[in-house]
Amino acid sequence: MATVAIDSLKGQYAELQAERERTWSPAQLAANAGQRRTLTDRFDPSATVQSGDILPPFDLVDVDGDAISLDDLTADSRALLVFFRFAGCPACNLALPYYDRTLYPALKARSIRLVAVSPQTPDKLRDIKDRHNLAFTVASDPGNGLARALGISFVPDDRPEPPPAGWIGDVTGTGTWELPQPTVLLIGPGRTVEWIQVSPDWLDRPESDEILARIG
Secondary structure (H helix, E strand, O other): OOOOOOOOHHHHHHHHHHHHHHHOOHHHHHHHHHHHHHHHHHOOHHHOOOOOOEOOOOEEEEOOOOEEEHHHHOOOOOEEEEEOOOOOOHHHHHHHHHHHHHOHHHHHHOOOEEEEEEOOOHHHHHHHHHHHOOOOEEEEOHHHHHHHHHOOEEOOOOOOOOOOOOOHHHHHOOOOOOEEOOEEEEEEHHHEEEEEEEOOOOOOOOOHHHHHHHHO
8 A cells, every 4th residue: 555645735634534533433433424425425516617717706805804806816917715614624724734835835936826715704714824824815705705606615414403502603703504615726817717626525635736737
């Protein structure tokens, strides 16, 4: 069996899963694996935006509360948006610092803006940016508006009513169960979609070299 480098994202996710198998109950493991499998089985690539599509005008909000329009992001060059779930998501806390180390410098050299995007409210999102000292912008997608336009949002199958304390709507500050599937989106001038990759299994996200190979 081939070994996976721990400094790769795949290797880090393998370690995360191994730790969960040591510490989680069988029911927790089954529920987590089942939801990831269901999202993967349901995923329809044709239901998302496609290369060449033009996105509607849209404003994100950074952790300082400042608006960032898609037009501004792509006024002079391209922008890469990395959608993640929320600041406390363990898989996201591996992905974002990994991209900060291995993807951001190469994008900066190409004058491509990198923005990490979550529906979580800006005040709550600051936690992940500060904790990892991320060099790139972290911004909120209010109401999952952009995620919906892209066709990448979902709600988990297990949604107890009434919601329990600490449910996802409390965590994100959105008051809803809706989250984006982890996605890498490259957009060019005029809000034109150049490339999109969706990861319905949130423990299977692209490596930086894979992203850079698609960007060129």
